[in-house]
Amino acid sequence: xxxxxxxxxxxxxxxxxxxxxxxxxxxxxxxxxxxxxxxxxxxxxxxxxxxxxxxxxxxxxxxxxxxxxxxxxxxxxxxxxxxxxxxxxxxxxxxxxxxxxxxxxxxxxxxxxxxxxxxxxxxxxxxxxxxxxxxxxxxxxxxxxxxxxxxxxxxxxxxxxxxxxxxxxxxxxxxxxxxxxxxxxxxxxxxxxxxxxxxxxxxxxxxxxxxxxxxxxxxxxxxxxxxxxxxxxxxxxxxxxxxxxxxxxxxxxxxxxxxxxxxxxxxxxxxxxxxxxxxxxxxxxxxxxxxxxxxxxxxxxxxxxxxxxxxxxxxxxxx
Amino acid sequence: xxxxxxxxxxxxxxxxxxxxxxxxxxxxxxxxxxxxxxxxxxxxxxxxxxxxxxxxxxxxxxxxxxxxxxxxxxxxxxxxxxxxxxxxxxxxxxxxxxxxxxxxxxxxxxxxxxxxxxxxxxxxxxxxxxxxxxxxxxxxxxxxxxxxxxxxxxxxxxxxxxxxxxxxxxxxxxxxxxxxxxxxxxxxxxxxxxxxxxxxxxxxxxxxxxxxxxxxxxxxxxxxxxxxxxxxxxxxxxxxxxxxxxxxxxxxxxxxxxxxxxxxxxxxxxxxxxxxxxxxxxxxxxxxxxxxxxxxxxxxxxxxxxxxxxxxxxxxxxxxxxxxxxxxxxxxxxxxxxxxxxxxxxxxxxxxxxxxxxxxxxxxxxxxxxxxxxxxxxxxxxxxxxxxxxxxxxxxxxxxxxxxxxxxxxxxxxxxxxxxxxxxxxxxxxxxxxx
Numbered sequence: 001x002x003x004x005x006x007x008x009x010x011x012x013x014x015x016x017x018x019x020x021x022x023x024x025x026x027x028x029x030x031x032x033x034x035x036x037x038x039x040x041x042x043x044x045x046x047x048x049x050x051x052x053x054x055x056x057x058x059x060x061x062x063x064x065x066x067x068x069x070x071x072x073x074x075x076x077x078x079x080x081x082x083x084x085x086x087x088x089x090x091x092x093x094x095x096x097x098x099x100x101x102x103x104x105x106x107x108x109x110x111x112x113x114x115x116x117x118x119x120x121x122x123x124x125x126x127x128x129x130x131x132x133x134x135x136x137x138x139x140x141x142x143x144x145x146x147x148x149x150x151x152x153x154x155x156x157x158x159x160x161x162x163x164x165x166x167x168x169x170x171x172x173x174x175x176x177x178x179x180x181x182x183x184x185x186x187x188x189x190x191x192x193x194x195x196x197x198x199x200x201x202x203x204x205x206x207x208x209x210x211x212x213x214x215x216x217x218x219x220x221x222x223x224x225x226x227x228x229x230x231x232x233x234x235x236x237x238x239x240x241x242x243x244x245x246x247x248x249x250x251x252x253x254x255x256x257x258x259x260x261x262x263x264x265x266x267x268x269x270x271x272x273x274x275x276x277x278x279x280x281x282x283x284x285x286x287x288x289x290x291x292x293x294x295x296x297x298x299x300x301x302x303x304x305x306x307x308x309x310x311x312x313x314x315x316x317x318x319x
Numbered sequence: 320x321x322x323x324x325x326x327x328x329x330x331x332x333x334x335x336x337x338x339x340x341x342x343x344x345x346x347x348x349x350x351x352x353x354x355x356x357x358x359x360x361x362x363x364x365x366x367x368x369x370x371x372x373x374x375x376x377x378x379x380x381x382x383x384x385x386x387x388x389x390x391x392x393x394x395x396x397x398x399x400x401x402x403x404x405x406x407x408x409x410x411x412x413x414x415x416x417x418x419x420x421x422x423x424x425x426x427x428x429x430x431x432x433x434x435x436x437x438x439x440x441x442x443x444x445x446x447x448x449x450x451x452x453x454x455x456x457x458x459x460x461x462x463x464x465x466x467x468x469x470x471x472x473x474x475x476x477x478x479x480x481x482x483x484x485x486x487x488x489x490x491x492x493x494x495x496x497x498x499x500x501x502x503x504x505x506x507x508x509x510x511x512x513x514x515x516x517x518x519x520x521x522x523x524x525x526x527x528x529x530x531x532x533x534x535x536x537x538x539x540x541x542x543x544x545x546x547x548x549x550x551x552x553x554x555x556x557x558x559x560x561x562x563x564x565x566x567x568x569x570x571x572x573x574x575x576x577x578x579x580x581x582x583x584x585x586x587x588x589x590x591x592x593x594x595x596x597x598x599x600x601x602x603x604x605x606x607x608x609x610x611x612x613x614x615x616x617x618x619x620x621x622x623x624x625x626x627x628x629x630x631x632x633x634x635x636x637x638x639x640x641x642x643x644x645x646x647x648x649x650x651x652x653x654x655x656x657x658x659x660x661x662x663x664x665x666x667x668x669x670x671x672x673x674x675x676x677x678x679x680x681x682x683x684x685x686x687x688x689x690x691x692x693x694x695x696x697x698x699x700x701x702x703x704x705x706x707x708x709x710x711x712x713x714x715x716x717x718x719x720x721x722x723x724x725x726x727x728x729x730x731x732x733x734x735x736x737x738x739x740x741x742x743x744x745x746x747x748x749x750x751x752x753x754x
Binding site: 066067068069081084085086087146147150151152166168169170171172173174175255257258259260261263264265275276278279280281282283284285286 | 727753
C-alpha cells in the first residue's frame with residue numbers, strides 16, 4: 001500500500017468522528033513530510049539532469065555559441081538554416097529510415113520468431129542467443145560487423161567458397177544500408193524478448209481452440225497473438241522510437257575510422273549533433289546550431305510518440 | 320517521530336556535505352602545491368610507445384628540478400577536455416596535439432598562451448635556444464593571426480608516398496618527379512599485375528589528404544584554402560583545379576587502387592600494403608611506427624614526395640606538426656616552459672626518434688634508416704600545412720562538404736565535371752547558410 005493510499009484509507013476510516021480526525025492529522029502531516037523527503041531528491045535530480053539541460057538547450061538554440069566566447073543572439077535563425085541545410089535534412093531522413101524501416105523489420109522478424117519459437121523446445125536458449133547482441137557493447141559489435149562484411153571479410157570468404165565473387169558490402173553506396181541492417185541485428189533481440197514476454201502470457205487454450213476451429217498459423221497470429229500482445233507491442237514500439245532517435249554508438253563506430261567522424265551519408269540526428277559540436281578532429285563547437293537541431297528532433301519524436309500512443313491504443317483485453 | 324525526521328535530515332545533509340567535499344578536491348589530482356608540480360594532459364594513451372620514454376624524462380626532470388610532472392594520458396581528444404575546462408579553470412599547465420587542432424581549438428579561441436618567450440629559452444645543457452633549434456621553417460603553422468607562437472612543434476608528420484624499397488626496387492633509383500611520370504609508374508605497376516595504390520577509402524581523412532595535396536600542387540600552397548573560402552564557389556572551376564581532379568578520376572578508372580579499397584575497414588588496405596600486396600601508400604610520417612608490427616619481413620620503408628604537376632613545379636611538403644601548447648589559464652606555465660627546455664635536449668629527443676620512429680623538429684639528430692627519406696624530403700623542400708589548413712580554419716565545411724566529395728571522387732563515383740559542380744554548389748550553399 002502506498003503512502004497516499006494509506007493516507008486515503010486512514011481518512012475514510014476516521015471520517016465518522018471529529019476527535020478521531022483531529023488525532024489523525026499529525027500522523028497525516030508526518031506521512032506527508034516523509035513523502036516529500038523521499039520524493040524531493042528524485043525531483044531535484046530529475047530537474048537538474050533532465051529538465052534543466054533541456055530548457056538550457058532550448059535557450060542555447062537561439063544563440064550562436066562556441067562554449068567559450070559570449071553567445072550571440074540569433075533568434076530563430078538557427079532553425080531557419082536547419083530547414084535548408086542538406087546535411088541536417090539527410091540526417092533527418094536517415095533517422096526516419098532507421099525508425100520506420102528498421103522498426104518494421106524488427107517487429108516483423110520479432111513477431112515471426114516469437115510466434116515460431118513459442119512452442120519450441122530449447123526456446124530459452126534461442127531467446128538468450130537472440131538477446132545476446134543487445135547486451136554486448138555496440139562498439140565491439142560494430143567492429144564485428146565490419147570484419148564480417150568488409151571486402152576480404154568472413155562473409156565474402158564464405159561466398160568465395162561457393163564460387164561467388166566478393167561483394168562490396170561496405171562501399172560508399174551501401175554503407176548506410178549496412179548500418180541499418182547492423183542496427184537491426186543489435187536491437188532485434190531486445191524487442192523479440194519483450195514480445196515473447198507478452199506472448200508467454202497468452203493462455204495456450206486460445207491457441208488450442210483456434211486450432212480446433214481450423215485456424216491457420218497466420219489466422220492464429222492475426223486473431224490470437226496480435227490482439228492479446230498488443231499492449232506489449234505498443235510499449236515496444238514506443239521504446240524503439242526513442243532508441244532510433246538516440247542511436248549513436250553503433251553508427252559512430254561502424255562508420256568512423258580512428259578519430260574521424262563517419263561519412264555524412266550515414267549521419268542520423270545524434271551524429272549530426274555530435275558532428276556540430278565535439279565530433280571530428282577539429283570540433284566545430286556550434287552549440288547553438290546543434291541545440292536547435294536537437295530541439296527540433298525532440299519535438300518531432302515527441303509528436304511521433306504521441307501519435308503512436310493514439311494509433312496503438314486499444315481497449316484492454318482481460319486474459 | 321520528530322527525532323527520527325531530524326536524524327534523517329541530518330543524514331541527508333551529511334551526505335550532501337560529503338558529496339560537496341568530494342567534488343571540491345581538484346579532479347586532476349593536483350595537490351595545489353604551486354611550482355612543485357606540473358600538470359600535463361597528453362594526447363597519448365598509456366599503451367603508446369612514447370610513454371615509457373616520456374615517463375623516464377619526467378623522472379629525470381624531477382631529479383634535476385624538483386618539479387613533479389603529474390601526467391594524464393588523455394588520448395587524442397585531449398583538447399576537447401582542455402576546452403571544457405577553460406570555463407572552470409580546470410586546465411593543465413601543458414598539453415599537446417597537432418597544429419590543426421591546437422590552432423582551431425586553442426589559438427582561435429584565445430586559449431593558447433603566447434610562447435614567444437619559450438622560443439628564447441636555452442635548451443637544457445646546450446648553448447642554443449629552442450627557437451634556434453626549431454628555426455623559422457614551421458612558423459606559418461605555429462604562429463596565429465596575431466603573429467604570436469601558439470605552439471612549440473615537437474614531431475612532424477610529412478605526408479608522402481610510402482613504398483617498400485625491397486618490393487619496388489626500381490623506385491629507389493629515382494621516384495617520379497611530375498604527374499606524367501607518376502601516371503607512367505602506376506601504369507607500369509598495373510601492367511605487371513600489381514596493385515599500384517593502397518588507400519583505405521573509408522578513412523575520409525586520408526581521401527581528403529591525397530586530393531588536397533594534388534590540388535595544392537596544381538594551384539599552390541594557400542590557394543586551396545582561398546578557394547574554399549570563396550562564397551560563390553566559382554574558384555573551383557579553373558583549369559588547374561580540373562587537372563588535379565582529373566588525376567583521381569583517371570586513377571579510379573584505370574583501376575590503380577587495391578581491390579576492395581572502397582569496401583574495407585581501415586586499416587585493412589594499409590595492412591595489405593605493409594604485406595607487399597599493394598605498392599604505394601600516401602600517408603603521414605607515422606607510417607613506419609604504425610605498420611611495423613604487421614609489415615612484411617623484407618620491409619624497407621622508403622618514401623618520395625608527391626610529384627610536381629610538371630618538372631620544376633611546386634614541391635612543398637604537406638606537413639602536420641605535433642607539439643605543445645600552454646593554456647592561457649595554466650596555473651604553472653613557468654614549470655611547463657622549464658620542462659620543454661629540458662625535453663628538447665638532444666638525449667631525450669634522440670631516444671624518442673630512435674625508439675618510436677618519430678621525426679622530430681631537431682634536424683641535427685641522426686634518424687633511423689626508415690625515416691631517412693622523410694628527413695631528406697622535409698629538409699630539402701618548403702613545407703605547408705597538410706590540407707592547406709582547411710580543417711583548422713573551416714572544420715565544419717571540411718567535414719560536411721569537402722571530405723564527402725573527396726571520398727566520392729577517389730572511389731570513382733564522380734567525373735571531373737560532377738566533382739567541380741558539386742563543390743561549387745555545395746560550397747555556395749554552405750556559405751549562404753554559414754557565412
